[in-house]
Amino acid sequence: MPVEKNGSITDPVDAQVGGDADIDGIAQTITADDINAVLLSSQPVEQRLETLKSMRSELEARSHADFGNEMAPLINDLDAAIERLSERS
Template sequence: MPIEKHSSMIDPVDAQVGGDADIDGIAQTITADDINAVLLSQQSTDQRLETLKAMRGELEARSHADFGNEMTPLIDDIDGAIDQLSKQL
């Protein structure tokens, strides 16, 4: 029997998994896009380095729970960005 809904609220059951409306997971708060945004930002090199190091520290702190090895590529991206910016100093 179909269920009639009278609310305009989005029901998570109706949301497509992996779609644009998908709710972010708790495990991945830093993405490759975030890293690139900091790298290409208009902030000073020192500020960008500080932000990248903070991002790396956050990923390192959570890496003990990374059973899917998903954080390692992000840490590698951050290390590459730090190296690139360090050459500009």
């Protein structure tokens, strides 16, 4: 199935493995930097809370494949960020 990336259509069959058009697998797509960016953004608190909760739901849904327990620290960071923002609202 072709994937649109940066305004152009890329067919995964033609993509170089490890290249810019490489399709994400189960690699971690949420990082601590992403969490901090949402936490410190200038968006309204309610919107930031919604984004953080969505990120947490995504990690929770993917945690069944996390045999190395690498998502737990990110989930803990999200819980702390949600708690911190909840105190503001």
